[in-house]
Amino acid sequence: MATLSVNHLLGIKYLNVNDLNLILETAEHFKEVINRPIKKVPSLRDVTIANIFFENSTRTKLSFELAQKRLSADVISFSAAQSSVKKGETLIDTVNNILAMKVDIVVMRHSSPGAAHFLAQNVNASIINAGDGAHEHPTQALLDSFTIKEKLGEIKGKKIVIIGDILHSRVALSNIYALKMQGAEVKVCGPSTLIPKHINSLEVTVEPNLRKALEWCDVANILRVQNERMDISYFPSTREYSQQFGVNKELLQSINKEIVIMHPGPINRGVELTSDVADSSQSVILNQVENGVAIRMAVIYLLASKLT
Numbered sequence: 001m002a003t004l005s006v007n008h009l010l011g012i013k014y015l016n017v018n019d020l021n022l023i024l025e026t027a028e029h030f031k032e033v034i035n036r037p038i039k040k041v042p043s044l045r046d047v048t049i050a051n052i053f054f055e056n057s058t059r060t061k062l063s064f065e066l067a068q069k070r071l072s073a074d075v076i077s078f079s080a081a082q083s084s085v086k087k088g089e090t091l092i093d094t095v096n097n098i099l100a101m102k103v104d105i106v107v108m109r110h111s112s113p114g115a116a117h118f119l120a121q122n123v124n125a126s127i128i129n130a131g132d133g134a135h136e137h138p139t140q141a142l143l144d145s146f147t148i149k150e151k152l153g154e155i156k157g158k159k160i161v162i163i164g165d166i167l168h169s170r171v172a173l174s175n176i177y178a179l180k181m182q183g184a185e186v187k188v189c190g191p192s193t194l195i196p197k198h199i200n201s202l203e204v205t206v207e208p209n210l211r212k213a214l215e216w217c218d219v220a221n222i223l224r225v226q227n228e229r230m231d232i233s234y235f236p237s238t239r240e241y242s243q244q245f246g247v248n249k250e251l252l253q254s255i256n257k258e259i260v261i262m263h264p265g266p267i268n269r270g271v272e273l274t275s276d277v278a279d280s281s282q283s284v285i286l287n288q289v290e291n292g293v294a295i296r297m298a299v300i301y302l303l304a305s306k307l308t
Helices: 017-034 059-070 091-099 115-122 138-152 170-181 210-216 238-245 249-254 285-304
Strands: 048-053 074-079 105-110 126-132 159-163 185-189 219-222 260-262
Touching: 017 059, 017 138, 017 170, 017 285, 048 059, 048 091, 059 074, 059 105, 059 126, 059 138, 059 285, 074 091, 091 105, 091 115, 105 115, 105 285, 115 126, 126 138, 126 285, 138 170, 138 219, 138 260, 138 285, 159 170, 159 210, 170 185, 185 210, 210 249, 260 285
Parallel strands: 048 074, 048 105, 105 126, 159 185, 159 219, 219 260
Antiparallel strands: none
16 A cells, blocks of 8 residues: 655645645545545544644634544544643643543644644654644645646646735645645735745745736635734735735636636635635635545545554
8 A cells, every 4th residue: 555755744845746646546535435425434443633723723623623533533622722731831741641641643733833843753643734833734735736636637737826925824835835746837926025035946936916817827726814923014905905916706707718716714705805706616615625624534544554
């Protein structure tokens, strides 16, 4: 059986193209499973998984929990807001206390970039990064790749633009790594204040004009403006952002081709895209949510098969 080259999923950066393909192929199998009348498989009956979320999350947390239950794993969920972290307990102490309960895999979201990496070096369990600050969000990029492949047949040679708040987005970075690895052309588009200075080192081009970006691309992955990560103002007003970088039906209809519209959620409707775009036939936003469960099942299953 093919196996992953890694024991943790810390970021797309640490995977190779064989790992990516293996995860996407395994997810295809699990997508079939979750569309059956009986959606569970007994694959991970002996595996215990802890979900540790130090940051708020709805979709990712629910998606991981559902994936784990579909695989018949034992699941414990931990929210930092109701925990001893509030009393000053360190990250390693928190996790070691959880591991003392004989946990095999830890799924963690944390506001500090590199937190999952730090954990992987210091505790004896397989770590899945569910988002670390503005660094990476690997399972989101995997489900995005899976969704594009499902819609367009392949990723190689496809033109994909990531629009919006690139600077604060872990989704953008993971997507850039994953898409480039699979041979896609990638551009980013957004206010110059929200484009990272090092973006050229990732071999992507910046297109400051939204219309030009949309005319160029096959897929537009539209990101939310992450106000919660901004300590200063990066653009004059939400209204102005929406006028320059918001995707609406009128704009899409004036471009003479069908573009696939993606969004990792949660959507600020009326800011980065309008409801009539989010809910249109061009949108694969709900497909992304469904595919998220299959991708997370694949990742957990493949990492669990490496547990000794």
